[in-house]
Amino acid sequence: MKDWLAVHWVTGAMFMCGALLLVVPVVPGGAERIIYLAGPLYMLHQVEEHFGDRFRTYVNSRVFGVEALTVADVLWINLPGVWGINLLALYAAQWLAPGWGLCALYLILLNGIAHVGMAVALRGYNPGLGTGVALFIPFGILGLVTVPATTAQHLFGLAVAVLVHAGIVAVVKRNAARAAQVRGGEPGRAPPSAISP
Template sequence: MPGFASHLVDRIAAHWVAAALAAGVVFGLSALVLQPLLPAAIGLVLLAGPAYMLHQVEEHAGDRFRRFVNERVFGGVEALTTADVLVINLPGVWGLNLAALYGAVLAAPGWGLAAAYLMVVNAVSHIAMAVRLKAYNPGLVTAILLFLPIGGLALVRTPAGIGEHLAGLGIALAIHAAIALNALRRARQARNP
């Protein structure tokens, strides 16, 4: 079974960015048509999915982000693996955006804020990395051009209580913290076998 799992990861890794591009364009164009028919808050949560997919193309085409992080942030140590990238982006990001959309539609618009906070926290992370390293990092442009406007507008236009805001922000921060802690743990293990 380990051989099969490794083969499956390799196959998905080879094609998921192309799938993100196709899905991002199709879902994005569909969302733009549907958005005027929906309450603003739900339309913005709907846009989060395709915005993230287009961001993932800039970030992960050619395995750019993983290689950048491993080389520039962790000094050549494999702190971020291909499997990490897949888990973070496919069930993690795509799953969260889908869950946020369902929460916004089925419960209340404020329960979609996790998608908006995920975009804003991710954008701030990319900007902070660019400032710290004094260099472009894969994903920076779409984080600024897509995530800050869509995520920021969703935060302002979504009717939500403090609990919904705290839950959305907490989820976004927890996801980013888990990614960072996992990479730090793996880097430590690689440096101190």
């Protein structure tokens, strides 16, 4: 199953993105629509980022020099991780209050900023930078100023996004250290903002 998903999940994301965008006109407007759009926009980003295993290959070769980001990591991060968080955020926005869905917007905004940070640190393009700059940062900011939310809801959304990114960095650095031990060397040092889902 993992091998099948590894080959096909990005193509699936491309088609799901298109399908989800086609139903936008029937999605209730306002804050719920903004939270809803986080899902297909993230899928569009994933196509740029992961098509042809580009991001994993980039991180492993350019940032760490060892296999720090595995195929399993990419699948866990993007499928139950990103897609799951976006779905839960949409449910929370619909059934509780729009502000409880802000984690989807903070996740998008932090991811866009992480791609910019990586581009600055490594002085060049990284897979996902285009949609990170053109879509994620403006959409994240627009959503955060548009969706009505309390301070507690903002803090909760930000905390979820920070914890997700911190967890990814921790896993990837652990993998890099293990891979370097096997090779008998030191892993490359990633800049703090170098890894994003």
